Amino acid sequence: MIKVEPRLETNWAWTTGAFTVAVVAGFAVSGLLVATSGADVFKAFSALFQGAFGSFKAITASLVKATPLILTGLATVVAFRAQIWNIGQEGQLYAGAMAAYLGSLILAGLPSVILIGGIVIFGVVGGALLGALAGVLKTRFRVSEIISTVMLNYLVVYLLSYLLAGGPWTEIGETVSYHQSAPVPEAAHLPLLMAGSKLHIGFLFAIVVAVACTILLEKTPLGFEIRALGFNPTALRSRGTDVSRTIVLVMAISGGIAAVAGLSELFGVGHRLRGDYLFGLGYTGIIIGMIGGLRPGGTVLAGLFFGGLESGALYMKILSGVPSALVPAIEGIILLFVLMAGVISRFRLVRVQNNG
């Protein structure tokens, strides 16, 4: 007789295998989805991958798209590893962009290097404060961070909507207002990494943050607390750790990381504060972090991969007519399979004696 029992330790090969099966299954279901829309599945997917990774230009464009996803993914990793369910990356990203924009107004006229440094500090502080707010709501007022971060996301979006549509940051055109800010000064643009591409220094930020997250989680006392908080908060408490302080700190770090995504999109890509190109980056980051196995390295890989797909989506739309919204659908489907695979990889089949 064969019996299913929990594994005592996770088996690396088995986990990787389950993960691979999940991704393949996710793409198979996504293929069915394309088929239901009446398009040629093979043509759509080959256009998608070609648009993502098919040329040097496509690859640099993919790296640009991957940058905010890696960052919001890392923000997810830091919080979720502590079993703090921060889903406020969206709002924290907006807050980061807004605070950084405020910084660019205050510091206008300074030399480029100082200006950009100041913008980064403003942005990170903005996102970290919003994250910490949810942390305080959780520790002081017992408000679940899931609820508070979702609600704060909406509040921040309405604040931005006010600032850009009638509020003080609104750019007024000749006759109409466009729900966007005036362009940021050239000196505040993030420097490009390569001439002839749009790849900007924000991508380096993402990689640096990924390395920093690895060091934080694996090599520092705070990292130990984060992992212990996720694993056994009671033990951590009896060890004398101020768990409330840790929670607020983790939320601040997570918010600060998401904020980098917001400011890097604003000063590296959009060059104007506007809601549309920031929309959804925070929620997608949650998927990226979870598919990346809540590890910084895996999150970078997942970010590069899905950033590529998002970048290739337009090419796919032009070539095969399949809406570019296929990519968020693929992300959601793969996420669900990965969650299932995560469970399956924690079990094993064993042969047991049948005692009749």
Place this chain on the structure above:
Amino acid sequence: MGELFQEAILVSILAATVRIMTPLLFAAIGELVTQRAGIWNMGVEGTMLMGAFVAYIVVTAADSLVGAVLAALLAGALMGLLVAFMTVTLRVDHFVTGLGLNLLASGLTLFWFRSYIAGRPQPTFDGFENVALPGLSDIPYLGEILFTQRGLTYFAVLAVPLVWYFLYRTKYGLEVRCLGENPKALDVKGVNVAARQYCAVVFGSVMTGLGGGFLMLGFSDRFLAEVTAGRGWLAIVAIIAGNWMPKGVLLAVLVFAFLEALATHVQVIGVAVPHQVFLALPYLASILLMMGFKVRAGQPAALGVPYRRA
């Protein structure tokens, strides 16, 4: 602000409150049963979005309001089965499951929506009409506020005492409550815990899907991406703020609906406060409500804890 308190406007705000309350109430009262059975379904937002979306597809493609409502119910049931499979059978963390489901719903509806309207103007539809209850609708003020509403609104309000009766006055209701407090006791008694939890999740999700369907058919004439705009989350807040009691849930839902009704009227009247302030009120209120209700006496003890036999 003075105009707000004119009679006609006040009546209109209150009538809108009851209408706006409907989808929230369907979701909140349904998910209340799910949560009392021990399952934290965080996928309410996504389930509602799915309900709204399929209702839109059916009403525009087949021109049938009844069909659209049935489709929303079915979509809710399928989403519920998925949640139950993940949380009860696979025992994936309830929060993670819900998040995954919301993201899935958001991606799928956007893709299907774009595929559906590709290359043509977005089709619109005529939604529900008001059903004036004979006699009652002639009562001054109250008639207009309470008894001249969409048909499903009466059903949503009726669902509150029905769910209360089920939970507190029937054997199955007692067992549902026991699932959330001490599932082992039921298991020992020989009750199939998993099957009951499946039923509770599917019931909640069907109601949530119906709420999504109403959101589409009762308010609007077209689908928009992310049309639910956090209402699923407000339903969850209403359950917590209502301390897991039907009456409390109804009260919390009324607060949210009133604030939203206020916001829509303020926009029309043109008060000198940015309208975003009013639009943000329900979300702000939800955080304040949660801060005010620190005591969670009514929270089922085993809520969110995957049940496994030792």
